[in-house]
Amino acid sequence: MMIEIVFWISVAFVLYAYAGYPLVLALLGLFHRKVVKKEPIQPSVAFVITAFNEEKRIQSKLLNTLEQDYPKDRMDIVVASDCSVDKTDEIVQAFASSGVRLVRLPLKGGKEAAQKFAVESTESEVLIFSDVATTLRPNAVATIVTNFADPSVGCVSSVDRFVDKDGRVSGEGAYVAYEMLLRRLESSVNSLVGLSGSFFAARREVCRNWAPDLQSDFNTLLNSVRGGLRGVSDSESIGYYTNLADERKEYERKVRTVVRGISVFMRSLTLLNPLKYNVFAWQLLSHKLCRWVVPFALIIAFICNAVLAVHHGLYSSLFALQLAFYGIAILYIWSQKLPKIAMFRLPSFFVMVNVSILDAWVRYLRGDRILYWDPSKR
Template identity: 30%
Template sequence: MLLAIEVIFWVSIFVILYSYFFYPFILAILARFFSTPVKCSDNYLPSIGVLVPAYNEESVIEKKIINILSIDYPADKLSVWVGSDCSTDRTEEIVSAYDDQRVHLWRAPERGGKTGVLNGLAPVIDAEIVLFTDANTMHRPDSLRAIVRNFADPKVGGVAGHIEHALAEEKENAETLYRSFESKQKYMEGKLHSTISAFGGFYALRKELFSAIPKNAYSNDDVLIPMNTVRKGYRVIYEPEAISEEDFTEKISSEFSRRVRIGAGNFQAFFWLRDFLNPFLGWPWFCFFSHKVTRWFSPHFFILAAFSSTLLFFATDMTLYRVIYSTAAVFMLSGIAYRIFPLRICRHIFYFLTMNCALFLGFIRFISGIQSAAWSRTERG
C-alpha cells in the first residue's frame, strides 16, 4: 500500500515538473536542432478580412474599427467584418453608421456565443486570409504585414500573433509573465512544426482551410481552429513580431471566471482532439501531449500529489517526505498570504494557484455539461 502511494506521489510530481519545467527545456533544445524554416516574403500582401465577434461592445467597437482601418496595409485589400451575437446595446448601430464599404455588419440569427459568430461569418468573408480578433484587441500599424508574410510559404495554413497587455509598468501582473512563458513555447513549437494554440484575440488563417467547430465549443476556438489546420496537413506558426495589445481586467473575480470558462473549453478540446494522442503524428503529437494535455490535467496531479504527500508525511519518518511536505505547505501559504501581504513573489504564486484552481473548476463545469457557448462581456480595465 505504501509503495502504491509513493508511486502516485512521484508520478504526479514528475508530470507537474515535466509540464512546467522539463518540456520547455527539452523544447528549446529540439527547436534549435530540428527547426524547419518558414519561407517568408514581405512582398506577399493577400486580401485580409478581419473578423470581430462582438456582444455588447459599444464602448470599444468604434475604437476597434478605427484601429483596423488605420493599419499600414493596402486599403483595397483590407476589410472589417463585425459579427454581432445579438447585441442589445448600440454595437450594431455604431457599426452600421460607418460610410465605408470595407466595414461590414453581420448579425447572428440567434445567440450562439463566439463559436456561432465564427461558424456563421467566416465562410462569407470575401478575403484570402481571415484574421480572428477580439473587440478589445488593438493592433500595431505593422502587425498585419508581419503576420501575413508567413503565408508566402504554401505549407503555412495559420499564423498566431503576439498579444501584450496594456498595463502600466507598475501594474504588471503574473498574467503578463505567463503570457511571455507561453509565447516562447508557441514560437519554438512553430519552429519544429506547429504551435498547438493561438492567443484567441489575434491569429490568422487561410480562409479555404476554415472548418466549422462544434456549435457548443466553449472558449476554445484558438485551440480547435489551429489544430484543425494541422489535421489538414498544414503548419501553424507563431509570429512574435506581429504585435497587438489588449486591455486587461484588474477585477480578480472577472478574471477568475474567465479562467474557469477557458478551463471548461480546454477539456472539451481534449476530447475533440483525441486523435492527436497518436505518437505516429510526430511533432504535433509531442507538442500537444507535452504542452496541453499535461498542463490541462496538472490540477488533478496537484491534488494527487497533495494527498499522497500528506499520507507519506504521517505514514513514514523519512526526512525527504517531511521536507517536501513542509516546502509545499510554505508554497501554498505564500500564495494564500498574497491577499494580506502583496509581495511580488507571493503574487506570482497566488496567480499560479488560482490558475490551477480555475482549471479544475473548469473540469467540474465540463463534466457537469456545457449546453451553450454564449458568453457575457468581461469588464475590462
C-alpha cells in the same frame, strides 16, 4: 514503499508538464529547426471582429482597424454582431462609408457562431480574427500575412502584450511570458498547439469546416494540422490588451477557457495518434492534457507527502515546504496584504490556475459547454 513511488511520479509529472516539455522542445530545436519563409505578400484579407453589446469599445476598435497600412481594396472589414441589444450595430453601420460591413446573427449563438456567420459572408484568401478589446499596430495585418508566403503555414498566432490604463506597455507577467516562450519553442520545432484568440490569422481552407460550438482559436489550429499544415507564432505580430479589471472575472475567464479547450480536445482525440501526426501528437498531449491533469497530480502528491511525513525526515521537510507554498498562496489570495512581488504572487497564481482547471473539469463533466459570452470588462 508504493506510496513513495506514487509521490515521486506525481512530482515528476508536474515538473514535466511545466518544465520538462519546454526543455525537450529546446533540445529538439538544437537539432531540428523549422524556419518560416516570410515574404511581403498582399493576399485578400477578411478582418473579422465579433461583438456582443460593445457600444463602449467598438468605435475605437474600428478606428484602430481602419488605420491598418494595407490596401483598402484587399481588406474586407466585417463586424459580426451576436444579436447585440445596445447601440453596437448602430455605431458599426455609421462606418459603412469607410468600408466596414455589419452582419448580424438572426439568433444569438455565441462567439464562434458569430465568427462562422462572418466567415460565410466573405471570399478572401486569408481570414484575420481580432477581439474588440485588442489594439493593433498600423502594420499588424501586413505583418501577419507575410507568414502565408510559406506553404506549410495554415494559421498564425500573434504575441500578447499587456498595457496599463494609460495605454503604456507594462510587464508581461510570468504566465504570459512563459506561454509566449512555449509558442516560440513549438514554432521552431514543429507547430503551435494553440493560438491567441485575441488576434490570429488563418488560410481560408482551414476555416471551411468552422465549428460554431468549439473554441475557435484552438480548433483552427487543430484544423490546420488535420490538413497537413502547421500553426506558427509571429513575434512581430502583437496584440495589445489590458488586464481584466476584476480578478474574480479573470478566474472565471480561465475556467471558461479550459472548459472550452477540453471540449475541443475531447472531439479531437484522433490527433493523439503518433503514427499519423508524429511530433504534434506528443505536443498536444504535453501542452494540453498534461497541463490539465496537473491539479490531480498535485493533490496526489500532497496526500502521499502527508502520509510519508510521519515516517521520514526528508518527507517532513518536503511537506513543510508544500504547506508554506500553499499557505503563502492562500494568504495572498484572501488578504491581498502581502507585497506584490514574484515570491508571493507566483504561488498564488499557480494555485489559482490549477484550482480553475479543477473547476473546469467539474463543469465539463456535469455537461457545461459555455457557448455564449459577454464582453470582459477591462
